[in-house]
Amino acid sequence: MLTRLLSFFLITCFALPCFAQSSTINTHKYQLDNGLTLIVRPDHRAPIATMQVWYKVGSTYETNGRTGLSHFLEHMMFKGTKHNPGSTFTDTIYALGGHLNAFAYYDYTGYLQTLPAQYLEAVFVLEADRMQHLIVDDEAIFEKEKQVILEERRMRVDDQPIVLTYERFLATAFDSSPYRVLPIGWHADVAATTLDDVKNWYDAWYGPNNAIVVVIGDVNPEKVYGLAQEYFGDIKEKTLPVLKPQPEVKPLGQKRITVNVPATLPYLIMGFHAPVLNSTQELWEPAALTLLSSILDGGQSARFSKELIRNQRIASVASTNYDPFLRDANLFTLSAVPASGIGIYQLEAALLEQIALLKQNLVSEQELNRARKQIMATEIYKLDSIEAQADEIGSLESVGLPWDMGNEFLQELLIITPEQIQLVAQKYLIPEYMTVAILKPQSIQGEVDAAQE
């Protein structure tokens, strides 16, 4: 165990945030002439490295009738190039002892591989190749992949009562913003996607000046920069499409829906339109909302657990969600499952009461300190995973925030006052900004019987 850190750190600030920050001193950012961003952080704990390529394109770049395109393209990125046909990409990473995955999100699409650090060059070869030479021309392969994506949708959305509710909730909360659609897209849009749609999407958005490469692990930054120069350096810069802003229209009043699906548990989700770092000049507002989220749901000593679950026995589960690191304004959400014998409207009233308390009274210093301490500890625990570190860097840079925004934000969190938390509650958690979705379970057995008639 340690008896505190170096006295140098003790003089400037207290130990925890400084420890978390020490990793940032060790982070190197480069930009190639063609606009590609490269960020490297050595972490020599194990002889491995993670290499991730993030493209600044996701479902919020899409438009109505063409949803799910970024996700579809992400699947097609594993179908081969001229030089590395078919499954060469996955086969190569596999043979080198690595593992890979990829995902599509609202604001970006990420390709992640982790492998023994000595083979890092192989990933650079493959990723640079598929940034330029993806082949999307085989109708049969395309149609099969479409079926796979529809299976993914069935498994992850259509057959999950809570996700299905969440999908309809988003579509209600947002009127004009593309955040209203899940990244996988609507079933009919996916089904109607053509090969040319996906090819054009790739041609439009996949270029070096729209990509961020993140490498963390047992590596030398200058050598990694050399690899980037060698394999990505010659790729031509692209003229990127001008992204339409698609802002959310001003909310004009409370919205409310009911979702009737076969299920066993009632569920309620409530969202309020709220700013994120990218949508406001006021850095403190997203910071105060983040702390507010932690006051309500930052562990078992937070208010939801203590009040709603343990003391009042109103909810069996209750949680908040707020992500300040998106490209545009989003939602602050509260969701819960009622305790047995508690009606869904009683639950809703209890959640609203928690919000009212935040507006009426200042949070205590003790609560605030607990939230700050947890946030700082989480920063250190995050250092235990090189992939989690790369995730943070990639997602921040992908939405136009500097990779070390996390630390700047951390500093902001430490100085937020109880008054500021009260202010954001009063400003944003208001009926005009509110959308509520309620899942009303229908009998599962009833559905089974009906299907058999």
Next chain:
Amino acid sequence: MLHRSRSRRRKPFFTNIWWILAILITLGVCANYFFINKKTPVSSSNEQTNTASRENHLLAIQSWQTSQGLNTYFLPIDNLPIIDIQVIFSAGSAYDGTTPGIAQITNQLIGKDTQALATDAIVEKFESLGALFNTSISRDAATIALRTLAFDEESLPAIDLLTHIFSASYFTDNSLALEKEQLLTAIAAQNQSPQALASNAFYHAMYAAHPYGSPILGEAETITAFTLDDINHFYQRFYNTQNAILVVTGDLTREEAEIISENFGQALPLGEAAAEIPKVTLPAATIIEHIDYPSTQKHILLGLPTLEKNNPDFFAFYVGNEILGGSGLSSQLFEIVREQQGLAYSVRSQVSPMKQKGPFIISLQTRNDASATALALTQDHLKTFTANGPSQKELDKAKQNIAGKFLMAFDSNAALAQHVATIAFYKLPLNYYDDYLAKINAVTIDDIKRVFNDYVGSKNLVTVTLGVNEQQN
């Protein structure tokens, strides 16, 4: 599960009620992320592990017994200011007896009250220190885990409180009622999850009346009836020094670890080790079950009980399984079912050795009207694989992949803590990983054919489907 949060978490080694509830409630938010492939949880079955360049042993685990007879396993890791402590008891759901759910709820109740402190005070203390306190169970084990910062100011009070939870253990009606509520909600959540329902039905079909056959969370009926006496009785029987191991990993010295273990040894009562979990009887005939459920997909599971944790055939079976369906986008089943036919998003196989024979499971999901085709394709391929094994090229590639993964297994304190816990709990040799790769490399095509025939091909398979039975096309 397809879980991705901002700091991507590994799925815990054991089933955790809070984790299930967290998934339930954040499921909507998690649905924001769409992966190319179903994320494979890191589970106890994934033996593909480890290394660190130590002189003689890959894992320099130190082990001792306290004056009260508590077996302790210690691995110093000094590159991050983190300490992980796990107290693991042979008290998983396999010890439920005639009261399904008793192991789960007892485990959940630990840390809720002590003779001196109520829940609010305990959670407030841990969380104000930035410590993570967590309870979880599997079929074999019950775990109490603490992750704390290694600075004395945080670690000493956090570890003291953990010790206090055992030295002043106490259960209250109030907390029991609350944990019943939590557990019943988790069960209800499983009852609206086609995957969880199919999995529970599959375990039941494979193991019948064996303790592994009942769901880890238990059953609503028995849970509702539990009294404090039931909890106290289970706790007194299973939570003692002779039925426990202590695993300490992270940024502390041997001397500090010894003090911690001695204190824990004193905090726990003396008692007896649990009786062995009974041997598994394999199904006497082929079992095929279908459950009607109003889902758009049919969930298909096939397999049977196969290996004990210390079975030497594990290595050949593991390598074979990697090639068949264990290695994500690179497996044969993925190629045949997903890439060639577009019939599923997720298709995989896994082998999960346990104290007694753990299962080999192939699982996939496909739209209801394609399920007969997908099932036939999978069954045919399993037969072919059992008869012919992989090609030499496939075997070579799999070995390369496993060697690479082995390098990566030491990538975090969390992973290391898990490996030490597995070695300690399953009584594997402390140098288990030293010749791990040699054993993997020794596997031949004939070995794979032999073990797949011995454990799968020559036995009666269990098949469970869940979904809507309709006209096939």
